[in-house]
Amino acid sequence: MRNHSQMAPSTHRAASRSNLVRGLLSFGVFLLMWVALSRYINDSSLLPPPTEVARIFWLEARTGELGRHLLATLLRVIAAFFLAMSIGSLLGIVAGRNQAFNAWANPWLIIFLNLPALVIIVLCYLWIGLTEAAAVTAVALNKIPMIAVMMREGARSLDPALNDMTQVFRMPRSSAWRHVILPQLAPHFAAAGRTGFALIWKIVLVVEFLGRSNGVGFQIHLYFQLFEVGHILAYALSFVAIMLAIEYLIVQPWEKSASGWRLNES
Amino acid sequence: MKAEILEKSFGDRQVLGPISLTLERGEVLALTGPSGIGKSTLMRIIAGLDRNFSGAVAGTGKVAMVFQEPTLLPWRSVLDNILIAAGCTKQVAEHALERVELKERQQAFPRQLSLGQQRRVALARALAAKPDTLILDEAFASLDEATGNRMRAMVRKILNESEFQTILVTHSLSDAAELADRILLLDGTPASIRLDHSISQPAATRDLQETLADVRRVLQSGSK
Numbered sequence: 001m002r003n004h005s006q007m008a009p010s011t012h013r014a015a016s017r018s019n020l021v022r023g024l025l026s027f028g029v030f031l032l033m034w035v036a037l038s039r040y041i042n043d044s045s046l047l048p049p050p051t052e053v054a055r056i057f058w059l060e061a062r063t064g065e066l067g068r069h070l071l072a073t074l075l076r077v078i079a080a081f082f083l084a085m086s087i088g089s090l091l092g093i094v095a096g097r098n099q100a101f102n103a104w105a106n107p108w109l110i111i112f113l114n115l116p117a118l119v120i121i122v123l124c125y126l127w128i129g130l131t132e133a134a135a136v137t138a139v140a141l142n143k144i145p146m147i148a149v150m151m152r153e154g155a156r157s158l159d160p161a162l163n164d165m166t167q168v169f170r171m172p173r174s175s176a177w178r179h180v181i182l183p184q185l186a187p188h189f190a191a192a193g194r195t196g197f198a199l200i201w202k203i204v205l206v207v208e209f210l211g212r213s214n215g216v217g218f219q220i221h222l223y224f225q226l227f228e229v230g231h232i233l234a235y236a237l238s239f240v241a242i243m244l245a246i247e248y249l250i251v252q253p254w255e256k257s258a259s260g261w262r263l264n265e266s
Numbered sequence: 267m268k269a270e271i272l273e274k275s276f277g278d279r280q281v282l283g284p285i286s287l288t289l290e291r292g293e294v295l296a297l298t299g300p301s302g303i304g305k306s307t308l309m310r311i312i313a314g315l316d317r318n319f320s321g322a323v324a325g326t327g328k329v330a331m332v333f334q335e336p337t338l339l340p341w342r343s344v345l346d347n348i349l350i351a352a353g354c355t356k357q358v359a360e361h362a363l364e365r366v367e368l369k370e371r372q373q374a375f376p377r378q379l380s381l382g383q384q385r386r387v388a389l390a391r392a393l394a395a396k397p398d399t400l401i402l403d404e405a406f407a408s409l410d411e412a413t414g415n416r417m418r419a420m421v422r423k424i425l426n427e428s429e430f431q432t433i434l435v436t437h438s439l440s441d442a443a444e445l446a447d448r449i450l451l452l453d454g455t456p457a458s459i460r461l462d463h464s465i466s467q468p469a470a471t472r473d474l475q476e477t478l479a480d481v482r483r484v485l486q487s488g489s490k
Contacts, residue, residue, distance in 0.1 A: 159337075161333060161335055161337045162337055162339070164310075164315050164333070164337070165331075165333065165337045165351060166351075167314070167315055168313050168314070168315065168329055168330065168331045169330065169351045169352060169353070169391075169395055170328075171350070171351060171353070172353075175350065175353075179339060179342065179350045180339060183339070183341045
């Protein structure tokens with residue numbers, strides 16, 4: 001069976017183009033279904049058509065409100081993401097390489113994995129206060145256990161033969177980490193980062209919904225109380241667009257460059 | 267090099283019994299014996315990969331090893347693999363690749379090479395480390411006949427030109443008879459040295475068939 005690594009570059013480009021066309025067609029079908037449904041419901045306060053949402057988007061963007069709230073949410077997402085990735089990766093790698101530490105950490109991981117996000121958010125607000133630190137901490141705490149578990153699996157799957165090689169050749173520890181261990185962990189970092197990002201921004205909206213005075217989640221809360229579905233959709237879809245842009249412009253190119261050596265297999 | 271191993275166990279199971287082993291500079295020792303007897307365990311102890319044993323190993327100096335699996339970094343080029351592991355200069359790495367006839371493939375990635383070529387890269391990596399002790403662990407296993415013969419000839423030439431002490435872990439008597447100065451047979455439970463046989467004829471000039479027949483005869487009389 002042929003796989004991507006064995007495809008000629010021109011075949012690969014043609015496949016990418018046809019996937020792009022399919023993706024655009026699928027998006028077009030989604031828009032058509034939205035238009036059809038809003039016409040069928042015929043109540044713009046319940047489901048406004050895409051044109052109405054676009055109009056609201058434009059109005060909010062012109063006043064600067066949309067940008068202000070999107071930026072607030074994005075900064076929270078970035079802060080929580082880096083906090084969760086740093087702590088989660090560290091915990092996971094140590095747990096994967098040290099059985100004694102894993103025996104200590106595992107019950108905590110299980111507890112936090114099973115604590116509902118809402119409980120952690122509410123407790124953080126109660127214990128720390130309705131502050132930015134509480135919001136970011138709550139989001140990070142929700143994500144750390146999952147990242148730790150994914151990175152633990154990565155650390156467990158490190159090739160022991162390569163580990164022997166680094167020992168026999170007495171490679172300096174920093175060099176072994178940079179050239180041998182981290183490249184093996186790269187796919188796990190990418191997977192943890194991708195799922196982390198996808199979940200974190202959703203949790204950030206809940207955190208903002210419950211206890212912040214700006215951000216997309218706060219705006220959704222506001223327009224929920226005003227029963228303004230158009231505004232809710234305009235804010236939510238704007239942020240989805242930003243997340244998709246990050247996925248296609250940052251995450252996927254990074255992943256591709258990190259695993260580029262796989263394409264060189266004969 | 268001198269290894270005095272009193273005992274090595276995995277849990278309740280003792281794998282190695284008392285083993286006393288010395289190796290001179292420039293000497294090539296073939297460590298042979300049945301599969302699963304403990305050759306790899308002994309080799310790991312000598313390489314410093316297993317320190318959980320009773321006894322002592324001294325005089326190994328800088329160790330380099332050619333593993334049965336080439337254990338190359340698939341995400342780095344052939345040249346980088348040597349530079350990173352051996353910690354040598356580019357000139358030394360290129361010279362090592364020249365010795366294994368792979369200089370022209372230095373920018374290739376390991377998975378673009380055949381198993382035989384990957385083993386040669388692993389050999390170049392070991393040479394570039396300028397070792398005092400070289401360990402070759404089943405370096406010719408799983409190679410087709412032509413590739414195996416080519417690699418053996420290459421290793422023989424390199425060993426003849428080199429000063430380091432070499433341990434060749436192999437289950438093939440033919441490999442041992444072709445390359446080694448001394449053959450050490452490991453056998454029994456727990457494993458100990460059953461036979462320590464020196465080959466008088468130098469490797470460069472010896473007749474392989476004659477040496478092999480001689481080694482077989484000695485082993486048979488030693489096993490009785």
